[in-house]
Amino acid sequence: MTAALSVDSLWKIFGPRSDKIIGTPDAELSRAELKTKTGNVVGVRDVSFDVAPGEVFVVMGLSGSGKSTLVRLLTRLIEPTSGTVTLNGMDITSASESQLRDVRRTQVSMVFQHFGLLPHRQVIDNVAYGLEVRGVSKKERRAKASEIVDLVGLTGYEMSYPDQLSGGMQQRVGLARALAGDPEMLLFDEPFSALDPLIRRDMQNEVIRLHRELGKTMVFITHDLAEALKLGDRIMILRDGAIVQIGTPDEVVAQPADDYVKDFVSEVPKAHVLTLKWVMRDPRPGESMDGPTLPVSTIVRHAARAAIASDAPIRVLDGDRLVGVVDEEDIMRVVVAEEAV
Amino acid sequence: MTTTAPAPAAPKPVEPGAEPPPPERTRVSRWIPAAGVVAVWIVVWYFTKGTNTLALPGVARTDLHDELTEINNALLAGRDTNPVMQFTNSIADMLRSAFEWVQRMIVVPSPPRPVPEIGWLGVVAIATYIGLMIASWRIAVLVCLSFLSFGVLGFWQDSLDTLIVTGMSVAIVVVIGMPLAVLIGTSPRANKVVTVVLDLLQTMPTFVYLLPVVLFFGIGVSAAVVSTIFYALPPLVRIAGFGIREVSTTTIEATDSAGQTYWQRLRKVQLPMARKTIIVGLNQTTLAALSMATLAAFVNGPGLGKPVLAGLRINDVGAAFVPGVLIVVMAVMLDRTTTAASERAEKVARGGGGNVRMRRIVLAVGAVATLVAVYLSRTYLSLAEFPVYTIGDRLADGVNEVMDWVTDTFGGVTEVFKDFVTNWLLNPMQSLLAESPWYVSYVAISALALVFGGMRALVSTLVCLTGIWFFDLWHDAMITLTMTLVATVLVMVLALVFGVWMARDRRFDLGIRPLLDAGQTIPPFVYLIPVLALFGPTRFTAIVAAIVYAAPAAIKLVADGVKAVSPTTIEAGRSTGQTTWQEITKVQLPMARGSLVLATNQGLLYVLSMTVIGGLVGAGALGFDVVYGFSRSEAWGKGAAAGITIVLLGVMLDRITRAAADMRRDDGPGPRRAFNIRLPIGPPR
Numbered sequence A: 001m002t003a004a005l006s007v008d009s010l011w012k013i014f015g016p017r018s019d020k021i022i023g024t025p026d027a028e029l030s031r032a033e034l035k036t037k038t039g040n041v042v043g044v045r046d047v048s049f050d051v052a053p054g055e056v057f058v059v060m061g062l063s064g065s066g067k068s069t070l071v072r073l074l075t076r077l078i079e080p081t082s083g084t085v086t087l088n089g090m091d092i093t094s095a096s097e098s099q100l101r102d103v104r105r106t107q108v109s110m111v112f113q114h115f116g117l118l119p120h121r122q123v124i125d126n127v128a129y130g131l132e133v134r135g136v137s138k139k140e141r142r143a144k145a146s147e148i149v150d151l152v153g154l155t156g157y158e159m160s161y162p163d164q165l166s167g168g169m170q171q172r173v174g175l176a177r178a179l180a181g182d183p184e185m186l187l188f189d190e191p192f193s194a195l196d197p198l199i200r201r202d203m204q205n206e207v208i209r210l211h212r213e214l215g216k217t218m219v220f221i222t223h224d225l226a227e228a229l230k231l232g233d234r235i236m237i238l239r240d241g242a243i244v245q246i247g248t249p250d251e252v253v254a255q256p257a258d259d260y261v262k263d264f265v266s267e268v269p270k271a272h273v274l275t276l277k278w279v280m281r282d283p284r285p286g287e288s289m290d291g292p293t294l295p296v297s298t299i300v301r302h303a304a305r306a307a308i309a310s311d312a313p314i315r316v317l318d319g320d321r322l323v324g325v326v327d328e329e330d331i332m333r334v335v336v337a338e339e340a341v
Numbered sequence B: 001m002t003t004t005a006p007a008p009a010a011p012k013p014v015e016p017g018a019e020p021p022p023p024e025r026t027r028v029s030r031w032i033p034a035a036g037v038v039a040v041w042i043v044v045w046y047f048t049k050g051t052n053t054l055a056l057p058g059v060a061r062t063d064l065h066d067e068l069t070e071i072n073n074a075l076l077a078g079r080d081t082n083p084v085m086q087f088t089n090s091i092a093d094m095l096r097s098a099f100e101w102v103q104r105m106i107v108v109p110s111p112p113r114p115v116p117e118i119g120w121l122g123v124v125a126i127a128t129y130i131g132l133m134i135a136s137w138r139i140a141v142l143v144c145l146s147f148l149s150f151g152v153l154g155f156w157q158d159s160l161d162t163l164i165v166t167g168m169s170v171a172i173v174v175v176i177g178m179p180l181a182v183l184i185g186t187s188p189r190a191n192k193v194v195t196v197v198l199d200l201l202q203t204m205p206t207f208v209y210l211l212p213v214v215l216f217f218g219i220g221v222s223a224a225v226v227s228t229i230f231y232a233l234p235p236l237v238r239i240a241g242f243g244i245r246e247v248s249t250t251t252i253e254a255t256d257s258a259g260q261t262y263w264q265r266l267r268k269v270q271l272p273m274a275r276k277t278i279i280v281g282l283n284q285t286t287l288a289a290l291s292m293a294t295l296a297a298f299v300n301g302p303g304l305g306k307p308v309l310a311g312l313r314i315n316d317v318g319a320a321f322v323p324g325v326l327i328v329v330m331a332v333m334l335d336r337t338t339t340a341a342s343e344r345a346e347k348v349a350r351g352g353g354g355n356v357r358m359r360r361i362v363l364a365v366g367a368v369a370t371l372v373a374v375y376l377s378r379t380y381l382s383l384a385e386f387p388v389y390t391i392g393d394r395l396a397d398g399v400n401e402v403m404d405w406v407t408d409t410f411g412g413v414t415e416v417f418k419d420f421v422t423n424w425l426l427n428p429m430q431s432l433l434a435e436s437p438w439y440v441s442y443v444a445i446s447a448l449a450l451v452f453g454g455m456r457a458l459v460s461t462l463v464c465l466t467g468i469w470f471f472d473l474w475h476d477a478m479i480t481l482t483m484t485l486v487a488t489v490l491v492m493v494l495a496l497v498f499g500v501w502m503a504r505d506r507r508f509d510l511g512i513r514p515l516l517d518a519g520q521t522i523p524p525f526v527y528l529i530p531v532l533a534l535f536g537p538t539r540f541t542a543i544v545a546a547i548v549y550a551a552p553a554a555i556k557l558v559a560d561g562v563k564a565v566s567p568t569t570i571e572a573g574r575s576t577g578q579t580t581w582q583e584i585t586k587v588q589l590p591m592a593r594g595s596l597v598l599a600t601n602q603g604l605l606y607v608l609s610m611t612v613i614g615g616l617v618g619a620g621a622l623g624f625d626v627v628y629g630f631s632r633s634e635a636w637g638k639g640a641a642a643g644i645t646i647v648l649l650g651v652m653l654d655r656i657t658r659a660a661a662d663m664r665r666d667d668g669p670g671p672r673r674a675f676n677i678r679l680p681i682g683p684p685r
Ligand SMILES: Nc1ncnc2c1ncn2[C@@H]1O[C@H](COP(=O)(O)OP(=O)(O)OP(=O)(O)O)[C@@H](O)[C@H]1O
Pocket: A014, A015, A041, A042, A043, A061, A062, A063, A064, A065, A066, A067, A068, A069, A070, A223, B005, B006, B007, B008
């Protein structure tokens, strides 16, 4: 299966004569050094990754790490300095104005942290905006938009203006607007950072539900690790514009690539993320081998009860194959001490 | 393709790992070296005063001035062969015939008819209907009464002429200005270039561009329209451009990411979201146009300015008073109508706007009534020509009597004030500035510029002062500078007192703000009338008129600046038990310093331009030179030199105050942004 999105050695450098830097020794300088030396700021540094169709790909990093820049480069809301972005086999970086417009109209939609709604339009016309710029007739686009409004749970608010809605509802409008054009891919730039925690959880669940129902490919930017772990099939961690690590949630938590990532994940309740794969060990000689079995992808926390109930260690299976065992103590080390890994 | 990126946050984020900022050098107050400069100046002055002052008596001219006159004459002589002049002359012809066509429609006889195509009743009905259509019945009543007052007070034709000039100019300004606004709103580079030009246009006192406009467009209605266009263009371009530029980048990105084209972005996102601001710009432009249209009486422009000017010239306050009042009526009418129209448009856009069917019926009935009125006004002579009333004349006489009584009764008080300012502020300062040898003043002013504005201000100041010296009007320039500074000091005193008071007392603010707003919509011409009545034609009169004119803007700026000081800071201060006086002087004023500098900047420019208009009422110096240059063809060159000198003074003062504002590191984006858009624009200068 070909990748839905493929990014290859993508760079973005802000500032004067930024195109003169890549390939010179200056490109190796750290961000702060380059800033002092040339006045240029590295937004994104030599980033490559692939996203599979239907995958939820999360990009994480501290403030200023280049997440927003990266996601804007994907549809060239910002012009890349060098590198390529390929979307469904089409080279975005060399696309013409009108091809690019076409991609934005039909293939990729985006949801923004600060919503970016049009204050002078009602909810329904905000949602229909993408269809409107495509030239869909008013009747048709309103019909489609009201379907989507129902889908995101805003039924009854069609005729309201954005400033009459709460933040969470406004972001639902943003979501609806992105969905209205029926794109294959959705890009989210910290969509829920401006919302309070309860609403945020609702919205996260909403995204999970929509992903399940519609199966769209998603690139999701966040600086909230819990959110990343909850939503992401894979997580990419950026620092100063460069990739530090790409991996599944449990990989990132279990094997942080460096201290930066380690710092990030140190607060995570590991038992909620790690699977048995990361805590199992080889059976010791003489250990009883008649304990219960669990698949290797079981989350540690879910294995705890079985481990406590059984005297013998749990046998961990990958398919039918025995790959290791865990006992109560192994699990407690993760759950209680949080220092096992 | 847009490259809009999340704008870097206002206070620059400190890069992780960056060096800590260098410790701030402790700043010596700039007033100490400034006082030093002045002290040295006074000492030097004491020993050298009266020498090398470059004074040029009243109507004397230098060779340079005569050369300028020659250039003017040569241009005028080559009028029929010079392609540029031919082009401007043909534009002038077009403007004149357009004006005359509209005039024949509504005010002057349209041959073969002995009366206009539409008589006064029809005109009043149409105007009222427009008020009803774009705003509300209240506005319709206001418009109707305003129009009736034009006729009843005896200035029907002059009033309509002013309205035609204003209307034509605004229409042309919109056609030229909106594309420019879009350009500067969407392209930062274009913004820089256009802003430089607009800055220049706006620091230039009105009179200055009347001279070249007359040269290229002749006198009369064409000059009136062209100078009004120049004058009214900047507010629209600036404010509308600002509105477009300020449209949230997130919204632009969000809609761009839906794949919109350039035009879709402009039409569906930028213009609608900036609409409110654009209408504010339109409102300001209309008022500016009205002011300039009245001032254009100086170049023989038609309209209400003419009788005002005639009254001022012969010192007949009563005669100037009635048309002056009508100008105010017109300003209020235009201001309220555009404001109400924008409010209504806002409401309608949001689905409000009351009962739609009811409104349709009212509009339909109104349309029929208007048509009937137009028909009647074409049929009956008495409904075509506004009947003559004597009430205007009687009012003028009454005003003269009242003014005589006031000057007789309060003359003493005003004299005391006048003598105080003249003897204690005006004379000493003028003596220092103008009676020092020119090179002493030159060095001293440059040194002060360096103290207050740093190197940048010094360079501009050197250039401007050299220019002033070159145009042979040094002594006059120093006198005008003195008057400008004195008036500005008084403006700032008023601004501080009233501004702080307004910021601290909400009720006072609510009470006085409408007055200030009204003050800002009144064309400056009108201010001269009462001031002239009180003080007679002297230097001091010009200064008072300038103060009255400049104070509202400065007061508002100070009030808003002080009000913007964060309440948390004030609370924190209060919790230390400070007194009110300490709170004002140690917290509110220092924190509002950016606004104070801006208010000073605006005050200076307003005052400078008004001192020129004050040339009419005894301001002397450069103001007189310009006015005289208008009236005598052999003095044209001197008038032009005086005009350029005024511009140089304006640029110099503007640069120094701006640089002074920039040297302060802690004035937030507020004041600096205000510098960039110059809101509120207020009436012309
Ligand atoms: N238009 C621009 N010009 C110059 N520098 C920019 C521009 N846009 C972004 N940057 C810089 O690029 C870097 C990355 O910014 P970006 O907005 O992508 O970070 P982010 O990871 O999205 O941060 P946040 O979590 O705060 O949104 C920052 O250092 C920023 O200052």
